[in-house]
Amino acid sequence: MRPHVNDAHRRHLGLIALLSVLLALIAVPAGPLAKAHAAACGTANVAQGRTATASSTENAGTAASNAVDGNAGTRWSSAFSDPQWLQVDLGSSQTLCEVVLTWEAAYASAYQIQISSNGTDWSTVASTTTGAGGTETRAVSGTGRYVRMNGTARHTQYGYSLWEFAVHTTDGGTGPIQGGGDLGPNVLVFSPSTTGIQAKLDQIFQQQEAAQFGTGRYALLFKPGTYNNINANIGFYTSIAGLGLSPDDTTFNGDVTVDAGWFNGNATQNFWRSAENLALNPVNGTDRWAVAQAAPFRRMHVKGGLNLAPNGYGWASGGYIADSKIDGTVGPYSQQQWYTRDSSVGGWTNGVWNMVFSGVQGAPAQSFPNPPYTTLDTTPVSREKPFLYLDGNDYKVFVPAKRTNARGTTWGAGAPQGSSIPLSQFYVVKPGATAATINAALAQGLNLLFTPGIYHVDQTINVNRADTVVFGLGLATIVPDNGVTAMKVADVDGVKLAGFLIDAGTVNSPVLLQVGPQGAAADHSANPTTVQDVFIRIGGAGPGKATTSMEVNSDDTIIDHTWIWRADHGAGVGWDTNAADYGLRVNGDDVLATGLFVEHFKKYDVQWSGQNGRTIFYQNEIAYDAPNQAAIQNGATKGWAAYKVDDSVTTHEAWGVGSYCNFTTDPTIRMDHGFEVPVKPGVKMHDVLVVSLGGMGQYDHVINSTGSATSGTSTVPSNVVSFP
Numbered sequence: 001m002r003p004h005v006n007d008a009h010r011r012h013l014g015l016i017a018l019l020s021v022l023l024a025l026i027a028v029p030a031g032p033l034a035k036a037h038a039a040a041c042g043t044a045n046v047a048q049g050r051t052a053t054a055s056s057t058e059n060a061g062t063a064a065s066n067a068v069d070g071n072a073g074t075r076w077s078s079a080f081s082d083p084q085w086l087q088v089d090l091g092s093s094q095t096l097c098e099v100v101l102t103w104e105a106a107y108a109s110a111y112q113i114q115i116s117s118n119g120t121d122w123s124t125v126a127s128t129t130t131g132a133g134g135t136e137t138r139a140v141s142g143t144g145r146y147v148r149m150n151g152t153a154r155h156t157q158y159g160y161s162l163w164e165f166a167v168h169t170t171d172g173g174t175g176p177i178q179g180g181g182d183l184g185p186n187v188l189v190f191s192p193s194t195t196g197i198q199a200k201l202d203q204i205f206q207q208q209e210a211a212q213f214g215t216g217r218y219a220l221l222f223k224p225g226t227y228n229n230i231n232a233n234i235g236f237y238t239s240i241a242g243l244g245l246s247p248d249d250t251t252f253n254g255d256v257t258v259d260a261g262w263f264n265g266n267a268t269q270n271f272w273r274s275a276e277n278l279a280l281n282p283v284n285g286t287d288r289w290a291v292a293q294a295a296p297f298r299r300m301h302v303k304g305g306l307n308l309a310p311n312g313y314g315w316a317s318g319g320y321i322a323d324s325k326i327d328g329t330v331g332p333y334s335q336q337q338w339y340t341r342d343s344s345v346g347g348w349t350n351g352v353w354n355m356v357f358s359g360v361q362g363a364p365a366q367s368f369p370n371p372p373y374t375t376l377d378t379t380p381v382s383r384e385k386p387f388l389y390l391d392g393n394d395y396k397v398f399v400p401a402k403r404t405n406a407r408g409t410t411w412g413a414g415a416p417q418g419s420s421i422p423l424s425q426f427y428v429v430k431p432g433a434t435a436a437t438i439n440a441a442l443a444q445g446l447n448l449l450f451t452p453g454i455y456h457v458d459q460t461i462n463v464n465r466a467d468t469v470v471f472g473l474g475l476a477t478i479v480p481d482n483g484v485t486a487m488k489v490a491d492v493d494g495v496k497l498a499g500f501l502i503d504a505g506t507v508n509s510p511v512l513l514q515v516g517p518q519g520a521a522a523d524h525s526a527n528p529t530t531v532q533d534v535f536i537r538i539g540g541a542g543p544g545k546a547t548t549s550m551e552v553n554s555d556d557t558i559i560d561h562t563w564i565w566r567a568d569h570g571a572g573v574g575w576d577t578n579a580a581d582y583g584l585r586v587n588g589d590d591v592l593a594t595g596l597f598v599e600h601f602k603k604y605d606v607q608w609s610g611q612n613g614r615t616i617f618y619q620n621e622i623a624y625d626a627p628n629q630a631a632i633q634n635g636a637t638k639g640w641a642a643y644k645v646d647d648s649v650t651t652h653e654a655w656g657v658g659s660y661c662n663f664t665t666d667p668t669i670r671m672d673h674g675f676e677v678p679v680k681p682g683v684k685m686h687d688v689l690v691v692s693l694g695g696m697g698q699y700d701h702v703i704n705s706t707g708s709a710t711s712g713t714s715t716v717p718s719n720v721v722s723f724p
Contacts, residue, residue: 044168044436044437045070045166045167045168046094046167046168046436047068047090047147047165047166048070048166048436048439049068049069049070049436049439049458049459049460049484050089050458051065052067052068052076052089052165053087054076054078054084054085054086054087055078055083055084055085055086056078056079056084057076057077057078058077058078058079058080058159058161062075062076062077062161064086067086067088067162067164067165068088068164068165072102075104075162076162076165077104077158077160077161077162078151078161079159080154080157080158080159081159082151082153082154083150083151084151084159084160085148085150085151086149086160086162086165087146087147087148087149088146088147088148089119089145090144090145090146090167091145091458093117093144093145094143095143095170096125096143096144096167096168096169097139098137098139098140098167099126099137099140099147099167100136100137100138100164100165100166100167100168101135101136101138101162101165102134102135102162102163102164102166103133103135103136103162103163104161104163105133105156105158105161106154106156106158106159106160106161107131107132107133107155107160107161108131108149108152108153109129109131109154109155110128110130110152110153111131111150111151111152111153112127112149112150112152113125113126113140113147113149114148115140115142115143115144115146115147115148116145116148117143117144117145118145119146122148122150123142123144126138126140129153133155147167177437177441177446179423179425179427179441180423180424180428181423181428182428183428183449183451183473184431184451184452185430186216186217186452186474187219187221187451187474188200188204188218188219188220188221189243190221190223190227191222192225192227197227197230198229198230201220201230201232201233202233204218204235204238205232205234205235205238207235208235208237209233209235209236210236210262210263211235212236212269212540212570213540213541213542213570214236214237215454217454217475217476218237219238219239219240219241219451219452219474220238220239220240220241221241221243221388222240222242222243222278223243223250223390224242224243224244224249224250224390225250225251226253227250227252227253228253228254229253229254230252230253230254230255231254231255232252232254232255232256233258233259234257234258234273234274234275235273237273237475237477239275239452239475239499240256240276240278241274241276241387242276242277242278242279243388243389243390244389245389245398245416246412247279247299247324247411248279248301248411248412250277250279251278251279252280253281253283254280254281254282254283255282255283255287255288256275256280256287256289257287257288258270258288258291258295259310259311260311260316261311265310265311266310267290267291267292267309267310267314267316268315268316268317269569270291270292270295270316271291271293271295272294272295272475272535273291273294273295274295274296274297274533275296275297275298275300276296276297276298276300276385277299278300278301279300279301279303280301280302280304281304282302282304282305285304285305285328286305286328286331287302287306287307288307288309288310288311289306289307289319290308290310291308291316291319292316292317292318292319293318293563293565294533294565294597295319295320296321296322296561297319297320297322297324298321298322298323298324298384298385299322299324299384299409299411300321301325301327302324302325302326302328304327305326305329305330305331305346306326306329307333308330308331308332308335309331309332309334310334313334314334315334316332316333316336318335318337318338318597319339320338320339320340320341320561320595321343322340322342322384322385322560322561322595323342323343323384323409323411324344325343325344325345325412326343326344326345326346327346328346328347329347329348329349330345330346330347330348330349331349331350332348332349332350332351332355333349333350334352335352336352336353336354337354337355337617337658338351338354339356339357339594339595339616339617339656340356340360341357341358341379341382341560341594341595342358342359342360342403342407342410343360343408344360344361344362344409345360345361345362345363346362347362348362348373351371353658353689353691353717354617354656354657354658355371355373355656356374356616356655356656357373357374357376358375358376358378358379358594358616359377359378359408360375360407360408361407361408363375368687368719369687369717369721372689372717374656374686376655377407378406379403379405379407379616380405380592381402381403381404381406381528381558381592382402382406382558382560383403383496383528383530384410385400385498385499385532385560386400386496388471391420394423396421396423397421397423397426397447397449397471398416398418398419398421399418399419399420399421399469399496400416400417400418401417401419402528421447421469423449425447426446426447426448426469427442428449429448429449429451429476430451430453431453431454431455433455434457434458435460435461436459438457438461442462442465442468443464445465447468447469447470447471448468448470449471449472450470450471450473450476450478451474451476452475452476453476454477455478455479456479456481456505457478457479457480457484458481458482458484459484460486460487461478461486461487461488462488463487463489463495463497464490464492465492466492466495466527467492467493467494467495467496467527469495469496469498470496470497470498470500471496471498472499472500472501473499475499475500475501475535477500477501477502478500478502479503479504479505480505480512481505481507483505483507483508483509483510484509485511485512485513485514486502486512487513487514488514488517489514489516489554490516491520491521491522491553492522493524493526493528493529494524495515495530496532497513497515497529497530497531497532498531498533498534499532499533499534500533500534500535501534501535501536501537502535502536502549503537503541504538504545504546504549504578504580505545506543506544506545507545508546508547508579509545509547510546510548511549511550511551512546512549512550513531513536513549513551514551514553515551515552515554515557516529516552516553516588517553518551518553519553520553520554520587520588521555522555524554524555524556524557525555525556525590528557528558529557530557530560531557531559531560532558532560532561533560533561534562535562535563535565536550536562536563536564536565537565537567538566538580539566539570539571539572539577539578540569540571540572540573540578541570542572543571543572543577543578544567544572544578545578545579545580547580547581547582548580548581548582548585549582549583549584549601550562550564550583550585551584551585551587552585552586552587552591552610553588555588555590555591556588556589556590557591557592558591558592558593559591559592560595562584562596562598563599564584564598564599564605565598565599565600566580566599566623567600568599568621568624568625574625575631579602580601580602581601581602582601582604583598583601583604583606584596584607585604585608586606586608586609586613587609589610589613591613591614592613592614592615592616593613593614593615593618594615594616594617595617596615597618597619597620598620599619599620599621600621600622600624600625601623601640602623602626602632603634603640604640604641604642604643604644605620605659606618606620606642606643606644607644607646608643608645608646608649608652609646609648609649610649611649611652613649613651614654615653615655615657616654616655616656617655617657618643618654618656618658619658620642620643620658620659621659621660621661622639622642622660622662622663622674624662624663624664624665625664625665626665626666627665628666628669629666629668629670637672638670638671638672638700639670639671641671641675642659643657643674643675643676644675644677645676645677647678648678649677649683650678650680650683651682652682652683653683653684653685653686654684654685654686654688655686655687657675657685657687657688657689658688658689658717659674659675659691659699660693661690661691661692661693661697661698661699661710662694666697667696667697668697669697670697670698670699670700671697671698671700672699672700673690673699673700673702673705673707674688674690674699674703675688675703675704676703677703677704677723679704684722685703685720685722685723686721686723687719688703689717689718689719689720690702690707690718691716691717691718692710692711692712692713693715694713695713698710698711702718702719702720703720703723706720706723707719707720
């Protein structure tokens with residue numbers, strides 16, 4: 001550390017550096033030559049967020065990455081000796097035109113700017129022995145992947161210290177990023193006159209039916225009109241949707257089907273697919289949608305019945321319906337649990353463990369646990385997911401309005417309430433897009449529409465503008481590299497995140513999705529941020545790690561249907577291979593979760609610290625692969641609760657929540673309880689259950705020390721109707 005006695009001297013140096021910056025700004029020519037150079041050299045800083053390394057660091061708070069984070073308040077500083085260097089990997093070979101060094105008071109009087117194709121062999125493209133500190137702009141010419149500041153003489157007795165190290169290229173952004181354009185190669189748009197529709201649907205289904213961890217991503221979009229003799233089987237990473245403003249604008253005389261033939265009639269792994277904004281006249285009167293987690297059925301009109309079980313009534317593990325109308329009866333049959341919100345049904349036939357309804361016309365009456373129906377007359381606050389539609393020949397995204405105490409669909413009785421955003425106001429993100437370009441588009445004021453694909457990001461996607469829409473088609477998948485956080489949302493009003501998957505990278509990320517910075521405190525009740533059909537995965541497609549999957553710090557956030565999953569099967573799976581401690585951590589106040597699925601984390605699957613939180617429907621499985629009792633011991637408590645409300649919380653309420661254990665490695669493991677909450681008048685839990693799957697582990701209680709223990713191998717829930 002620099003000695004404290006030199007603080008006054010360092011303040012003096014800082015004033016000198018500030019003066020030099022101001023003088024440099026005054027001295028910058030504003031004539032045609034200066035403008036021509038700026039235009040030719042572009043505006044994007046291609047070093048921002050890239051991997052930076054250095055010969056040394058002064059201390060843990062002055063890492064090399066601080067010089068390329070875009071934050072003028074953080075810095076890199078070196079040891080107090082010569083020579084020292086800082087370098088950045090641009091990720092690919094690029095043609096450079098300019099390097100900008102923003103020095104702290106401890107600057108270099110002599111240094112070289114060097115480039116390299118391999119990070120080993122360097123060429124000098126600029127040098128000085130009379131460095132002046134402040135902000136120095138060096139014109140350079142050369143092509144390389146790596147760029148280095150090689151300092152050979154310090155101006156002070158301290159080290160070298162840079163607030164920012166920026167690199168510009170000849171093709172790095174000479175003009176604004178354009179919104180709109182085509183939807184990319186993996187979006188298929190059909191009209192009623194399109195030939196060969198069924199053959200194309202069959203081709204994609206054949207490819208995606210069993211591709212649980214494959215790389216294919218597809219969106220199947222249908223223009224308004226009537227389509228005859230359609231049977232659209234929907235496989236992994238496939239979304240099907242109509243392009244009308246109402247579901248009834250796009251009608252199939254046929255079916256949109258999910259079954260489980262690929263898995264011998266077991267639907268518990270029918271994940272990652274969706275159906276939205278269509279009307280169906282099922283061929284035999286009943287459509288089949290046999291899915292598990294991360295498979296939303298939204299804004300659908302089924303002019304008949306809906307069967308939620310696979311052919312043969314094999315196992316099925318729960319799902320989600322919203323803003324839909326099913327004219328006939330919904331038959332869940334073997335579905336273990338299900339959540340339906342703000343919809344209309346002609347009837348409901350049965351329930352296994354946990355059927356939850358809020359704002360559903362025609363829902364069965366409250367009767368938990370026999371039958372296991374949890375029914376709320378309305379949903380306290382909701383806003384439907386944005387959707388793509390055609391206005392004439394122009395694509396637009398419709399953003400539905402917020403509703404309070406909602407009941408029934410948003411459509412069918414006049415024009416839907418909300419606003420339309422033309423596609424020209426979206427950066428249409430296609431495979432190969434970089435995080436730097438995505439952030440530049442956001443900074444420019446564009447929204448984001450991710451087309452189907454897999455996107456590796458080497459810097460955090462920063463959503464800083466109120467009312468920004470980040471919308472994915474075809475389960476677009478974001479993978480953070482080098483341990484970065486995939487996405488952060490500022491503490492602003494009305495951001496809409498919808499329809500994408502975040503897949504943890506191989507280097508541990510502290511958090512994958514952060515909604516609001518820590519300490520966020522603004523009131524967003526009039527215009528909350530929504531997180532809808534945003535799914536998070538740790539492992540399965542390959543090794544992945546993250547300490548926390550989703551962290552919600554902004555008040556009033558609505559989490560509407562998420563599946564946060566530490567993989568229990570697939571590739572890169574193991575107690576330490578896909579390590580992840582927490583699924584969802586809520587620190588914001590007045591946060592509402594509707595349709596919350598979180599599974600298999602090593603500590604708390606859900607930890608809730610904010611006041612006045614509410615959850616309507618929760619489905620959880622404790623980590624299957626815990627090696628022994630000691631591995632999940634939480635102090636004096638056996639096991640980490642599936643849902644933990646912190647002791648400091650005075651108001652919290654949840655309805656229709658369940659946790660299941662299936663300790664496949666050591667079936668003798670016991671959990672003290674599935675749910676842990678403070679015993680306070682304002683903390684209320686309704687219709688709570690725990691289940692031991694076939695006796696593979698047991699719970700001693702349901703909530704705290706309340707509720708009977710599970711026992712034996714009969715897979716019978718232990719229920720608590722109301723707590724306290």
